Amino acid sequence: xxxxxxxxxxxGVGPRMKExxxxxxxxxxEDLLSYFPRRYQDWTKVTPxxxxxxxxxxVVYGEVxxxxxxxxxxxxxILNVMIVDDTGAVVLTYFNQPWKADLFHRSKxxxxxxxxxxxxxxxxxxNAEIEAIEPEDLPSFQKLVPVYGLTEGIKxxxxxxxxxxxxxxxxxxxxxxxxxxxxxxxxxxxxxxxxAMHDPKDWAEQREARRRIAFEELFFMQAGVLLLRKKRExxxxxxxxxxxxxxxxxxxxxxxxxxxxxQQQAFRDIEDDMEGLIPMNRLxxxxxxxxxxxxxxxxxxxxxxxxxxxxxxxxxxxxxxxxYETFQHFYEGLPIRVAYLSGNTKTSExxxxxxxxxxxxxxxxxxxxxxxxxxxxxxxxxxxxTDEQHRFGVKQRKALETKGGSPHILVxxxxxxxxxxxxxxxxxxxxxxxRGMPPGRHPVKTYAIGSQMLQRVFNxxxxxxxxxxxxxxxxxxxxxxxKQDLASAVSVYxxxxxxxxxMFPVGLVHGRMKNSEKEAxxxxxxxxxxxxxxxxxxIEVGVNVPNATIMFVYGADRFGLSQLHQLRGRxxxxxxxxxxxxxxxxxxxxxxxxxxxxCEIQDGFLLSEKDLILRGSGEFFxxxxxxxxxxxxxxxxxxxxxxxxxxxxxxNAMERGMDFRKELAHRFGGAFLEKLGGEVTGDxxxxxxxxx
Ligand code: ADP
Ligand code: MG
Numbered sequence: 269x270x271x272x273x274x275x276x277x278x279x280g281v282g283p284r285m286k287e288x289x290x291x292x293x294x295x296x297x298e299d300l301l302s303y304f305p306r307r308y309q310d311w312t313k314v315t316p317x318x319x320x321x322x323x324x325x326x327v328v329y330g331e332v333x334x335x336x337x338x339x340x341x342x343x344x345x346i347l348n349v350m351i352v353d354d355t356g357a358v359v360l361t362y363f364n365q366p367w368k369a370d371l372f373h374r375s376k377x378x379x380x381x382x383x384x385x386x387x388x389x390x391x392x393x394x395n396a397e398i399e400a401i402e403p404e405d406l407p408s409f410q411k412l413v414p415v416y417g418l419t420e421g422i423k424x425x426x427x428x429x430x431x432x433x434x435x436x437x438x439x440x441x442x443x444x445x446x447x448x449x450x451x452x453x454x455x456x457x458x459x460x461x462x463x464a465m466h467d468p469k470d471w472a473e474q475r476e477a478r479r480r481i482a483f484e485e486l487f488f489m490q491a492g493v494l495l496l497r498k499k500r501e502x503x504x505x506x507x508x509x510x511x512x513x514x515x516x517x518x519x520x521x522x523x524x525x526x527x528x529x530x531q532q533q534a535f536r537d538i539e540d541d542m543e544g545l546i547p548m549n550r551l552x553x554x555x556x557x558x559x560x561x562x563x564x565x566x567x568x569x570x571x572x573x574x575x576x577x578x579x580x581x582x583x584x585x586x587x588x589x590x591x592y593e594t595f596q597h598f599y600e601g602l603p604i605r606v607a608y609l610s611g612n613t614k615t616s617e618x619x620x621x622x623x624x625x626x627x628x629x630x631x632x633x634x635x636x637x638x639x640x641x642x643x644x645x646x647x648x649x650x651x652x653x654t655d656e657q658h659r660f661g662v663k664q665r666k667a668l669e670t671k672g673g674s675p676h677i678l679v680x681x682x683x684x685x686x687x688x689x690x691x692x693x694x695x696x697x698x699x700x701x702x703r704g705m706p707p708g709r710h711p712v713k714t715y716a717i718g719s720q721m722l723q724r725v726f727n728x729x730x731x732x733x734x735x736x737x738x739x740x741x742x743x744x745x746x747x748x749x750x751k752q753d754l755a756s757a758v759s760v761y762x763x764x765x766x767x768x769x770x771m772f773p774v775g776l777v778h779g780r781m782k783n784s785e786k787e788a789x790x791x792x793x794x795x796x797x798x799x800x801x802x803x804x805x806x807i808e809v810g811v812n813v814p815n816a817t818i819m820f821v822y823g824a825d826r827f828g829l830s831q832l833h834q835l836r837g838r839x840x841x842x843x844x845x846x847x848x849x850x851x852x853x854x855x856x857x858x859x860x861x862x863x864x865x866x867c868e869i870q871d872g873f874l875l876s877e878k879d880l881i882l883r884g885s886g887e888f889f890x891x892x893x894x895x896x897x898x899x900x901x902x903x904x905x906x907x908x909x910x911x912x913x914x915x916x917x918x919x920n921a922m923e924r925g926m927d928f929r930k931e932l933a934h935r936f937g938g939a940f941l942e943k944l945g946g947e948v949t950g951d952x953x954x955x956x957x958x959x960x
Contacts, residue, residue, distance in 0.1 A: 269437040271298035279433050280426070288421045297434050301441070302900055303427075304465050304481070305414030309381055309397070312410050312470060318355030322386040328358050328393075329379045329406065332372050351378060358384075359392040375400035379409055412468045431466050435459075444931060445484060449917045456480040465901070479910070482902035486914035488935055489899075490691070491928045494918055501546045504674040507576060507650045509542040515573040518602055519566055530702035531559050537700040538567050538678065542651070548676035554702030555872040556682045556837025557709065561591065563702070564653050565598045567678060572604050572631045576650025576675075580634045583656050585610050585783065586790045590812055591655070592634045599632075609635035609644070611783070653678045682837065682872070683830050691911055703873070711870045712840040714848040716824070716863035725849055726768055729800075729818055733772050737817040737844065738793065739800045742835055744826035760822060761802040772799040779804055814842035824850035824866075825859040829879040833872050858882065 269277065275294060276286045294300050315326045330351035338346045347362040349372050360380055362368045372378070382396035401409050416427055441459045443450065450457070456464065456476050464477035520527070527535070534552050541548035554560045568578040580595075582588040592608040599606060607621050607630045624630045628647030633639065652675045679697075717725060729739050741764065743757040757778050765774040775789045775798035793801045794813055819839045824832060832850065840846035850863055862882065869875050902910070922928070 269297060269434070270440050271296065271301070271438060273297050275300055275430070278430055280430060285422070288419060291419050297438060300431060300434055301438070301462050303416065304900055306417045307415050308412040308468070308474065309415060311379065311381060311413050314379070314410070316355040317353050317358050317391070320356070320358065320384045320391050322384050322391065325381070325383050327379065327381050329353065329377065330358070331377055332375065335369060335372050337366065337369060351380065357390065359390055360396045360398070361392055361394050363395070371398070371400060377402055379406070412470065412474060414466055428466070435463055435466070445487060446917070446921045446926060449487070449921065453483060453913060453917065455483055458484070478901050481900070482907055483910055483914055485899050485902045486907065486911050487918050488928065488931060490915040490918040491922065492932050492936060494922055495928070495932065504547055506545050506547045506674070507574070507676065508545060509570060509574045511543060512539055512570055513573055515602065515604070516566060516569050519569040519598060522598060522600070522602065523562060525706065527562065528559060528704055528706055530554065530704045531563050534563050534700040534702050535566050537698070538563070539570065541698070542567070542570060542676050547674045548678060550678050550698045550700060552678060552680045552700045552702065554680070554682065555705070556834060557705060557841060558702040559706055560655070560680045560682070560702065561594055562598070564655070564678070564680065565595060567651060567653065568632050569604060571651035571676070574650065576648050577628070577630065577646050578632045578651040578653065579639055579646070579649060580632065580653045580655065581639050582636060585612065585636055585787050586794070587655065588634060588636045595632065595634060605629065605631045607633050609633060609638050611636060611638050613638065649673060649675050651676045651678065653680065655680050656682065682834060691915060701873070710840060710845055712836050712846045712848050714836065714850065714867045716850045716852070716867055718853050722851070725820070729820065730769060732817055733769070733799045736815070738796065738813060738815050739818040739820065740816055740838055741800060741802045741820045742822065743802065743804055744823040757802060757804050764800065764802060769800060773797060774800045774802065777801065777803045812841060817844050817846045819848045821848070821850050823852060824863065825852040825854040825856070829862055829865065829875050830872070832866055833875050
């Protein structure tokens with residue numbers, strides 16, 4: 269029997285069972301064998317009945333000494349079975365399962381598993397799982413018993429029997445990892461590990477089996493990631509830049525500040541990439557306010573210095589416009605021609621910009637999505653930078669094929685990506701982290717409050733505005749009920765404007781507004797004409813209003829930690845002390861913990877690691893949305909050390925020319941390789957046509 273055979277060829281699998289298995293996603297023998305237990309019941313340790321602890325799960329073994337069936341009502345039956353050992357007694361109770369009585373009539377000794385409860389002056393176990401076992405057979409039953417996540421109509425023993433049958437017959441579960449990897453990592457063999465997952469001798473064996481299976485999953489995931497990377501690099505000749513010269517130096521000296529250590533390091537990484545033989549594909553992650561823009565300015569100067577053009581795309585008009593303004597300062601008096609293009613650029617102006625761009629008379633083009641339109645044609649595009657890249661969706665890969673050059677690619681994000689994610693989802697990108705902040709920043713004081721504090725906080729907000737500062741009020745947005753959320757943002761806005769702060773100009777932005785309306789309100793806030801801005805989370809990205817000192821978040825429990833951190837990063841950009849106030853009446857334990865973390869931790873990297881652990885790997889960062897396959901045994905969070913090992917081994921094997929394509933295609937299908945590249949590598953720049 270082969271792994272790829274349908275389960276229907278197994279003994280005991282008829283058409284009906286086949287259907288049930290399919291509901292669990294089990295089609296082939298391989299699916300069945302890798303349908304691993306959710307957990308195990310530990311039947312290895314029998315607890316003497318005298319030592320039982322209420323509210324804990326336990327295994328007991330004893331002699332059946334009494335059996336009583338009661339019918340408190342016609343439709344109800346309770347079966348009480350008393351079993352004893354040398355140290356005490358336990359009563360097993362079953363509700364409405366009168367047929368169980370048979371088994372106890374037939375057997376003298378039973379092994380029982382379940383949660384102990386204390387009641388009626390005795391220990392009892394409700395609905396215990398039992399095996400009838402005579403004392404001489406006991407040792408062979410004392411083991412870990414797998415517990416599967418089952419669907420209706422399949423019982424655990426049935427599943428176990430099918431799995432045992434498959435294990436006995438399968439011929440081609442050969443070792444699929446390189447021999448030396450198995451040796452170096454001291455991994456259990458493949459078949460032995462599958463067997464031990466379903467039927468472990470003890471915890472030590474179970475641990476080794478899980479480690480092997482998890483390693484295998486991570487190994488092939490990494491092989492996929494690395495393969496993708498290699499494919500991207502193959503046959504793509506880099507625009508090889510010269511070591512940085514005069515122009516880069518002048519931009520650097522022109523900054524009104526000294527670069528931080530983190531900024532310098534990130535730019536050194538970028539220089540190395542741009543001077544190399546393979547096109548750069550780098551992610552720069554730096555906390556909000558860490559100064560990514562300056563790094564972008566240097567990188568763009570470098571490409572211009574080498575005779576090429578650069579592009580910088582930002583997700584909103586406000587942000588792109590701000591970048592344009594900043595760059596005009598950064599490049600003031602230097603021979604770098606900067607232009608700005610957005611959806612609102614006038615037709616005649618746009619026409620002129622496109623003409624100059626195609627002629628090579630513009631060096632750096634800054635803008636919004638408008639940059640990706642078909643008729644935006646560069647004379648010789650050499651570097652493409654996306655700011656806040658997670659804001660951009662996946663764009664058609666197709667466009668790449670029509671595009672000539674292979675520009676260097678840099679993506680910048682303030683949403684920190686933990687190492688596990690960087691190695692998996694983003695595994696084919698190089699990552700630079702800007703750690704540390706420019707000097708002179710005060711941490712944003714963060715408070716979590718409930719409704720009893722609300723009035724005091726409003727008073728405080730009023731005082732800050734009187735002192736000339738500005739305030740953000742953010743309302744949550746949940747995709748499922750956009751209408752309702754809008755209503756809540758609007759009503760918050762009306763309440764604040766009419767009742768609480770009638771003396772201050774209050775503005776509102778939300779996702780349903782037209783872009784131009786949104787821009788107008790944001791600009792008014794930017795200019796200080798509005799003192800308070802009520803927003804759904806649209807302001808999350810990049811706006812820079814150094815005069816704002818308070819970030820007030822309604823329904824803070826409905827935001828992720830990373831999102832809250834982003835919001836917090838909107839304030840504390842000026843000299844004055846800034847505050848982030850998280851408002852929520854949710855008393856849920858996890859919520860409280862998250863709020864506490866926000867109050868205590870300022871470092872976005874650390875927060876995102878905590879977020880990952882709190883949320884679990886599946887949910888984090890839309891892990892599944894990135895097209896990552898389900899991991900059956902590995903845990904992307906807890907198995908970081910194993911992931912690093914697996915990556916090293918996969919790299920090593922591929923460097924020696926081992927080819928895993930067949931295995932990868934089998935595991936992930938074509939879709940995996942496509943999707944994995946999606947979000948970050950196959951991005952918008954694919955739409956930009958370069959003439960060179
Ligand atoms: P982000 O990484 O969030 O995009 P920005 O690039 O917008 O951050 O920088 C935030 C602010 O910090 C800007 O006002 C910028 O001028 C300033 N800044 C950047 N680098 C430095 C530095 N090395 N020293 C002092 N201020 C800096
Ligand atoms: Mg920025």
